Amino acid sequence: MLKIIDLHASVEDKAILKGIDLEINAGEVHAIMGPNGSGKSTLASVIAGKEDYEVTQGDIVFEEESINELAPEERAHKGVFLSFQYPTEIPGVSVTNFMKTAINETRKARGLGDMPANEMLKMIREKSEMLEIDRKFLSRSLNEGFSGGEKKRNEIFQLAMLEPKLAILDETDSGLDIDALRIVANGVNKLKSDDNAVIIITHYQRLLDYIVPDFVHVMFEGRIVKSGGKELAHELEEKGYDWIKEEVNA
Ligand SMILES: Nc1ncnc2c1ncn2[C@@H]1O[C@H](COP(=O)(O)OP(=O)(O)OP(=O)(O)O)[C@@H](O)[C@H]1O
Numbered sequence: 001m002l003k004i005i006d007l008h009a010s011v012e013d014k015a016i017l018k019g020i021d022l023e024i025n026a027g028e029v030h031a032i033m034g035p036n037g038s039g040k041s042t043l044a045s046v047i048a049g050k051e052d053y054e055v056t057q058g059d060i061v062f063e064e065e066s067i068n069e070l071a072p073e074e075r076a077h078k079g080v081f082l083s084f085q086y087p088t089e090i091p092g093v094s095v096t097n098f099m100k101t102a103i104n105e106t107r108k109a110r111g112l113g114d115m116p117a118n119e120m121l122k123m124i125r126e127k128s129e130m131l132e133i134d135r136k137f138l139s140r141s142l143n144e145g146f147s148g149g150e151k152k153r154n155e156i157f158q159l160a161m162l163e164p165k166l167a168i169l170d171e172t173d174s175g176l177d178i179d180a181l182r183i184v185a186n187g188v189n190k191l192k193s194d195d196n197a198v199i200i201i202t203h204y205q206r207l208l209d210y211i212v213p214d215f216v217h218v219m220f221e222g223r224i225v226k227s228g229g230k231e232l233a234h235e236l237e238e239k240g241y242d243w244i245k246e247e248v249n250a
Pocket of ligand 1: 011012016034035036037038039040041042043052
Protein backbone atom coordinates (compact mmCIF):
# COMPACT_ATOMS: atom_id res chain seq x y z
CA MET A 1 0.00 0.00 0.00
CA LEU A 2 2.68 2.50 1.03
CA LYS A 3 6.33 2.31 0.17
CA ILE A 4 8.72 4.96 1.37
CA ILE A 5 12.06 4.74 -0.33
CA ASP A 6 15.20 6.51 0.92
CA LEU A 7 13.17 9.58 1.83
CA HIS A 8 15.04 12.76 2.65
CA ALA A 9 13.19 15.96 3.49
CA SER A 10 14.02 19.43 4.76
CA VAL A 11 12.31 22.37 6.34
CA GLU A 12 13.72 25.78 5.55
CA ASP A 13 16.86 24.13 4.15
CA LYS A 14 17.42 22.17 7.33
CA ALA A 15 17.59 18.43 6.68
CA ILE A 16 15.14 16.62 8.98
CA LEU A 17 14.45 13.26 7.36
CA LYS A 18 17.67 11.55 6.39
CA GLY A 19 16.82 8.37 4.54
CA ILE A 20 13.58 6.71 5.64
CA ASP A 21 12.64 3.32 4.25
CA LEU A 22 9.26 1.94 5.26
CA GLU A 23 6.80 -0.47 3.75
CA ILE A 24 3.22 -0.75 4.92
CA ASN A 25 0.73 -3.30 3.69
CA ALA A 26 -3.05 -3.34 3.91
CA GLY A 27 -4.29 -4.71 7.22
CA GLU A 28 -1.26 -3.54 9.19
CA VAL A 29 -0.88 -1.15 12.09
CA HIS A 30 2.54 0.49 12.42
CA ALA A 31 3.55 2.52 15.44
CA ILE A 32 6.27 5.13 15.18
CA MET A 33 8.02 6.14 18.37
CA GLY A 34 11.20 8.01 19.14
CA PRO A 35 12.57 10.89 21.18
CA ASN A 36 11.38 14.49 20.80
CA GLY A 37 12.57 16.09 17.62
CA SER A 38 13.51 12.83 15.88
CA GLY A 39 11.29 13.67 12.90
CA LYS A 40 8.10 11.67 13.52
CA SER A 41 5.65 14.49 12.87
CA THR A 42 7.74 15.62 9.92
CA LEU A 43 7.44 12.15 8.40
CA ALA A 44 3.64 12.29 8.83
CA SER A 45 3.50 15.74 7.25
CA VAL A 46 5.69 14.73 4.33
CA ILE A 47 3.54 11.67 3.59
CA ALA A 48 0.45 13.90 3.64
CA GLY A 49 2.20 16.43 1.39
CA LYS A 50 2.24 19.49 3.63
CA GLU A 51 3.75 22.45 1.80
CA ASP A 52 6.38 23.53 4.33
CA TYR A 53 8.40 20.39 3.71
CA GLU A 54 10.66 19.78 0.75
CA VAL A 55 11.48 16.27 -0.35
CA THR A 56 15.11 16.39 -1.43
CA GLN A 57 15.62 12.74 -2.24
CA GLY A 58 13.70 9.46 -2.42
CA ASP A 59 10.10 8.64 -3.16
CA ILE A 60 6.72 7.97 -1.58
CA VAL A 61 4.74 5.35 -3.44
CA PHE A 62 1.09 4.86 -2.53
CA GLU A 63 -0.82 2.07 -4.23
CA GLU A 64 1.90 1.61 -6.84
CA GLU A 65 1.98 5.30 -7.76
CA SER A 66 4.44 8.00 -6.71
CA ILE A 67 2.55 10.67 -4.77
CA ASN A 68 5.59 12.85 -4.13
CA GLU A 69 4.45 15.60 -6.45
CA LEU A 70 0.77 15.58 -5.47
CA ALA A 71 -0.95 18.32 -3.48
CA PRO A 72 -2.25 17.40 -0.01
CA GLU A 73 -5.89 17.35 -1.22
CA GLU A 74 -5.01 15.01 -4.06
CA ARG A 75 -3.36 12.65 -1.61
CA ALA A 76 -6.39 12.89 0.67
CA HIS A 77 -8.67 12.05 -2.23
CA LYS A 78 -6.60 8.97 -2.94
CA GLY A 79 -7.19 7.86 0.62
CA VAL A 80 -4.37 9.26 2.75
CA PHE A 81 -5.71 10.74 5.97
CA LEU A 82 -3.61 12.75 8.42
CA SER A 83 -5.06 13.80 11.73
CA PHE A 84 -4.86 17.55 12.40
CA GLN A 85 -4.78 18.30 8.71
CA TYR A 86 -7.78 20.60 8.95
CA PRO A 87 -7.92 24.08 10.44
CA THR A 88 -8.33 23.71 14.15
CA GLU A 89 -11.39 25.93 14.50
CA ILE A 90 -14.08 26.71 11.96
CA PRO A 91 -16.71 28.71 13.81
CA GLY A 92 -20.19 28.35 12.40
CA VAL A 93 -19.52 25.06 10.61
CA SER A 94 -20.93 22.09 12.44
CA VAL A 95 -19.15 18.77 12.73
CA THR A 96 -21.83 17.22 10.50
CA ASN A 97 -21.72 19.90 7.83
CA PHE A 98 -17.98 19.77 7.68
CA MET A 99 -18.10 16.02 7.17
CA LYS A 100 -20.72 16.32 4.43
CA THR A 101 -18.51 18.76 2.55
CA ALA A 102 -15.41 16.62 3.03
CA ILE A 103 -17.17 13.50 1.79
CA ASN A 104 -18.69 15.18 -1.24
CA GLU A 105 -15.38 16.77 -2.18
CA THR A 106 -13.71 13.39 -2.10
CA ARG A 107 -16.51 11.92 -4.22
CA LYS A 108 -16.21 14.77 -6.70
CA ALA A 109 -12.49 14.12 -7.07
CA ARG A 110 -13.36 10.51 -7.88
CA GLY A 111 -15.91 11.59 -10.51
CA LEU A 112 -18.97 10.87 -8.36
CA GLY A 113 -21.92 13.12 -7.57
CA ASP A 114 -22.92 14.22 -4.06
CA MET A 115 -23.91 11.46 -1.68
CA PRO A 116 -27.73 11.38 -1.48
CA ALA A 117 -28.94 13.06 1.73
CA ASN A 118 -30.63 9.96 3.13
CA GLU A 119 -27.51 7.88 2.56
CA MET A 120 -25.39 10.54 4.24
CA LEU A 121 -27.71 10.65 7.25
CA LYS A 122 -27.67 6.89 7.54
CA MET A 123 -23.90 6.85 7.45
CA ILE A 124 -23.65 9.62 10.03
CA ARG A 125 -26.06 7.73 12.28
CA GLU A 126 -24.28 4.41 11.94
CA LYS A 127 -20.79 5.77 12.45
CA SER A 128 -21.72 8.00 15.36
CA GLU A 129 -23.47 5.10 17.07
CA MET A 130 -20.51 2.83 16.47
CA LEU A 131 -18.18 5.36 18.08
CA GLU A 132 -20.69 6.34 20.78
CA ILE A 133 -20.77 9.94 19.65
CA ASP A 134 -23.53 12.04 21.05
CA ARG A 135 -26.00 13.67 18.63
CA LYS A 136 -25.51 17.04 20.28
CA PHE A 137 -21.81 16.83 19.54
CA LEU A 138 -22.49 16.56 15.81
CA SER A 139 -24.26 19.90 15.68
CA ARG A 140 -21.52 21.79 17.47
CA SER A 141 -19.23 24.19 15.62
CA LEU A 142 -16.10 22.48 14.44
CA ASN A 143 -13.50 22.47 17.18
CA GLU A 144 -14.81 25.68 18.73
CA GLY A 145 -14.15 25.23 22.40
CA PHE A 146 -13.56 21.50 21.97
CA SER A 147 -11.76 19.81 24.81
CA GLY A 148 -8.83 17.54 23.99
CA GLY A 149 -11.09 14.49 24.20
CA GLU A 150 -13.71 16.11 21.96
CA LYS A 151 -11.06 16.94 19.38
CA LYS A 152 -10.03 13.31 19.40
CA ARG A 153 -13.63 12.20 19.06
CA ASN A 154 -14.04 14.50 16.08
CA GLU A 155 -10.86 13.18 14.53
CA ILE A 156 -11.95 9.57 14.91
CA PHE A 157 -15.37 10.47 13.55
CA GLN A 158 -13.71 11.98 10.46
CA LEU A 159 -11.71 8.80 10.10
CA ALA A 160 -14.86 6.68 10.32
CA MET A 161 -16.73 8.79 7.79
CA LEU A 162 -13.93 9.18 5.24
CA GLU A 163 -12.77 5.56 5.47
CA PRO A 164 -9.24 6.32 4.22
CA LYS A 165 -6.99 3.54 3.01
CA LEU A 166 -4.13 4.90 5.09
CA ALA A 167 -4.74 6.73 8.34
CA ILE A 168 -1.84 8.58 9.95
CA LEU A 169 -2.60 9.51 13.52
CA ASP A 170 -0.14 11.83 15.17
CA GLU A 171 -0.75 11.57 18.87
CA THR A 172 2.57 12.96 20.05
CA ASP A 173 1.57 16.31 21.42
CA SER A 174 -2.12 15.99 21.92
CA GLY A 175 -2.04 15.69 25.69
CA LEU A 176 -4.16 12.55 25.67
CA ASP A 177 -5.79 11.74 28.98
CA ILE A 178 -7.12 8.27 29.71
CA ASP A 179 -10.49 9.02 28.10
CA ALA A 180 -8.93 10.41 24.94
CA LEU A 181 -6.59 7.43 24.78
CA ARG A 182 -9.58 5.15 24.94
CA ILE A 183 -11.48 7.12 22.29
CA VAL A 184 -8.56 6.90 19.88
CA ALA A 185 -7.87 3.24 20.65
CA ASN A 186 -11.50 2.08 20.41
CA GLY A 187 -12.03 4.07 17.25
CA VAL A 188 -8.97 2.68 15.53
CA ASN A 189 -9.78 -0.87 16.59
CA LYS A 190 -13.31 -0.61 15.27
CA LEU A 191 -12.21 0.93 11.98
CA LYS A 192 -9.29 -1.39 11.33
CA SER A 193 -9.79 -3.80 8.44
CA ASP A 194 -7.88 -5.98 6.01
CA ASP A 195 -8.16 -3.24 3.42
CA ASN A 196 -6.77 -0.30 5.34
CA ALA A 197 -3.62 0.51 7.24
CA VAL A 198 -2.80 2.74 10.18
CA ILE A 199 0.34 4.60 11.16
CA ILE A 200 0.17 5.77 14.72
CA ILE A 201 2.79 8.14 16.06
CA THR A 202 2.92 8.18 19.79
CA HIS A 203 4.93 8.64 22.95
CA TYR A 204 2.46 6.55 24.88
CA GLN A 205 3.35 2.92 25.23
CA ARG A 206 0.01 2.66 26.96
CA LEU A 207 -1.87 3.49 23.78
CA LEU A 208 -0.21 0.47 22.22
CA ASP A 209 -1.67 -1.77 24.90
CA TYR A 210 -5.06 -0.88 23.46
CA ILE A 211 -4.15 -0.69 19.80
CA VAL A 212 -1.81 -3.57 19.25
CA PRO A 213 0.62 -2.65 16.49
CA ASP A 214 1.99 -5.22 14.07
CA PHE A 215 5.23 -3.27 13.84
CA VAL A 216 6.95 -0.68 16.00
CA HIS A 217 9.59 1.60 14.50
CA VAL A 218 11.93 3.87 16.40
CA MET A 219 13.03 7.11 14.81
CA PHE A 220 16.20 8.85 15.81
CA GLU A 221 17.75 11.85 14.07
CA GLY A 222 15.65 11.54 10.96
CA ARG A 223 16.03 7.82 10.40
CA ILE A 224 14.27 4.64 11.43
CA VAL A 225 16.97 3.03 13.51
CA LYS A 226 15.11 0.04 14.84
CA SER A 227 11.99 -1.92 13.96
CA GLY A 228 10.31 -4.76 15.76
CA GLY A 229 7.03 -6.12 17.00
CA LYS A 230 4.87 -4.80 19.81
CA GLU A 231 7.40 -5.96 22.39
CA LEU A 232 9.73 -3.21 21.21
CA ALA A 233 7.30 -0.63 22.63
CA HIS A 234 7.50 -2.33 26.03
CA GLU A 235 11.26 -2.43 25.85
CA LEU A 236 11.33 1.32 25.15
CA GLU A 237 9.01 2.01 28.05
CA GLU A 238 11.30 0.08 30.31
CA LYS A 239 14.68 1.22 29.07
CA GLY A 240 14.09 4.61 27.44
CA TYR A 241 15.92 5.60 24.27
CA ASP A 242 19.54 5.76 25.44
CA TRP A 243 20.35 2.16 24.53
CA ILE A 244 19.10 2.81 21.00
CA LYS A 245 21.25 5.91 20.70
CA GLU A 246 24.23 3.84 21.89
CA GLU A 247 23.47 1.15 19.33
CA VAL A 248 23.29 3.77 16.58
CA ASN A 249 26.54 5.39 17.62
CA ALA A 250 28.41 2.10 18.09
N1 LIG B 1 7.85 23.80 10.15
C1 LIG B 1 9.05 23.68 10.74
N2 LIG B 1 9.91 24.71 10.76
C2 LIG B 1 11.13 24.60 11.34
N3 LIG B 1 11.58 23.48 11.91
C3 LIG B 1 10.78 22.41 11.92
C4 LIG B 1 9.47 22.44 11.34
N4 LIG B 1 8.91 21.22 11.50
C5 LIG B 1 9.81 20.48 12.15
N5 LIG B 1 10.94 21.18 12.40
C6 LIG B 1 12.13 20.68 13.11
O1 LIG B 1 12.36 19.35 12.70
C7 LIG B 1 12.81 18.54 13.78
C8 LIG B 1 11.90 17.34 13.91
O2 LIG B 1 10.63 17.74 14.35
P1 LIG B 1 9.40 16.77 14.46
O3 LIG B 1 8.25 17.59 14.95
O4 LIG B 1 9.22 16.04 13.19
O5 LIG B 1 9.87 15.76 15.57
P2 LIG B 1 9.01 14.72 16.40
O6 LIG B 1 9.81 13.47 16.40
O7 LIG B 1 7.64 14.63 15.88
O8 LIG B 1 9.05 15.38 17.83
P3 LIG B 1 8.03 15.31 19.08
O9 LIG B 1 8.18 13.95 19.65
O10 LIG B 1 8.57 16.35 19.99
O11 LIG B 1 6.65 15.61 18.56
C9 LIG B 1 12.83 19.45 14.98
O12 LIG B 1 14.15 19.88 15.17
C10 LIG B 1 11.93 20.60 14.59
O13 LIG B 1 12.30 21.78 15.23
